[in-house]
Amino acid sequence: MKANIQAQTDNGIVVRVVDNADIEHRVEIDGTGEIASHQCSAYAGEERARSPRENQHVDQVNRYSKYYVDRKRGLNTLRPYSKTDRITHPERLAAATLIIGAMSPETLKSHFGACYRQIASAYADVEPPVSPPDREPDADCHRVQQDVYLALNDDQWRLLGDVLVELDGLAALATALDREPNRNDDDLFDRLEAALPGEPDGYEGDAAGDDSENRFLRGLSPLRVHWQAAEGKRVTYGGGSDPGAESAPDARLQMTVQNDRIETVQSFQRHLIHHLRCQVRDCYVGMGFSPPKGVRVRGTGIDAFTDKYEHHDGYQRYHDPDAIIDWTRQAPAQHPDW
Structure with missing residues (x-):
């Protein structure tokens, strides 16, 4: 799992993440700290069309993206114990x-x-x-x-x-x-x-x-x-x-x-x-x-x-x-x- 910030604007931050299956993801986090978009050509866009393992990778990428941005930019993007993030700092x-x-x-x-x-x-x-x-x-x-x-x-x-x-x-x-x-x-x-x-x-x-x-x-x-x-x-x-x-x-x-x-x-x-x-x-x-x-x-x-x-x-x-x-x-x- 590797990440880097590709762009930051007034509307949010774009993060590139490579997951544990060596698949690349593009995650956009909006100004409220929520996932605005998640793009990955290797996986289906809808959760129900992905395998359980693929959904696991997507969830992990989303969490790490928010944590990464929180640590690198201090924007409080991670939502501790929330229904979406589950984890905390x-x-x-x-x-x-x-x-x-x-x-x-x-x-x-x-x-x-x-x-x-x-x-x-x-x-x-x-x-x-x-x-x-x-x-x-x-x-x-x-x-x-x-x-x-x-x-x-x-x-x-x-x-x-x-x-x-x-x-x-x-x-x-x-x-x-x-x-x-x-x-x-x-x-x-x-x-x-x-x-x-x-x-x-x-x-x-x-x-x-x-x-x-x-x-x-x-x-x-x-x-x-x-x-x-x-x-x-x-x-x-x-x-x-x-x-x-x-x-x-x-x-x-x-x-x-x-x-x-x-x-x-x-x-x-x-x-x-x-x-x-x-x-x-x-x-x-x-x-x-x-x-x-x-x-x-x-x-x-x-x-x-x-x-x-x-x-x-x-x-x-x-x-x-x-x-x-x-x-x-x-x-x-x-x-x-x-």
């Missing part, structure tokens, strides 16, 4: 993973306590913050979703994300959580602040005097809980305000309640970091790349891709913790600035 996601992973258990519980209690209630005597729908009181909690918004400026999240992805920092983070689950986070956030240029975007100081993760975490959305009932899936929402209603989330937790028991904050944090690493993996797979080494992990990540891995022959079973994965099947990840 892998660098923003990696930065969110680091900040969440750097939190002490006490700090994590103060921010993600509602999500933790909702999931832990399936395994332990914990009162969930969101109850089943009134008409389905015996419904099972299937998935818990929550948006995460960072207080990082563009230079900060790009630097953090690039370093984490290129240097396998997320794998090291997971190892650190296993070795020292009860660490203090003050020094970690002091070092993080010293390493990042400029002031965080959206952080105005904390009147309570807490000078740690609040420098980098702008806020969280209310919980969105998916219930599995006899008649199908139900969805209900928790209360509270959404701090990012006017902007896209940097990460969206989509944690599935599985057989792995989450009974402590420490185990919840380890599962949360693994889940986010799986999401970073999905971002690269969704653009047609083999994921970097630090995110070559198996498990559920972005919900839309879990469904593809289960039902689409063109993808490996990345969501299956017992699957055998050929991590070299697709081309190595290419940074737009390389």
Whole structure:
């Protein structure tokens, strides 16, 4: 998968992309960040006339085109977790993973306590913050979703994300959580602040005097809980305000309640970091790349891709913790600035 910008006008940007089958595409992205046209002489123009593998290539080309333009021109063309793009910015996601992973258990519980209690209630005597729908009181909690918004400026999240992805920092983070689950986070956030240029975007100081993760975490959305009932899936929402209603989330937790028991904050944090690493993996797979080494992990990540891995022959079973994965099947990840 290779790309280059051929033209840029007031109406949009034209990108030339060569996909993993060595087929050339011409993609035009309009001023709103949407695909205005997609031309490829080797594939049929209509989705229904293409093979599943050809549709997979087209989807990957569209996603990578938007990501490429976003990184090269800073035009916010990628729509995180949208129905069309599915993926999000892998660098923003990696930065969110680091900040969440750097939190002490006490700090994590103060921010993600509602999500933790909702999931832990399936395994332990914990009162969930969101109850089943009134008409389905015996419904099972299937998935818990929550948006995460960072207080990082563009230079900060790009630097953090690039370093984490290129240097396998997320794998090291997971190892650190296993070795020292009860660490203090003050020094970690002091070092993080010293390493990042400029002031965080959206952080105005904390009147309570807490000078740690609040420098980098702008806020969280209310919980969105998916219930599995006899008649199908139900969805209900928790209360509270959404701090990012006017902007896209940097990460969206989509944690599935599985057989792995989450009974402590420490185990919840380890599962949360693994889940986010799986999401970073999905971002690269969704653009047609083999994921970097630090995110070559198996498990559920972005919900839309879990469904593809289960039902689409063109993808490996990345969501299956017992699957055998050929991590070299697709081309190595290419940074737009390389």
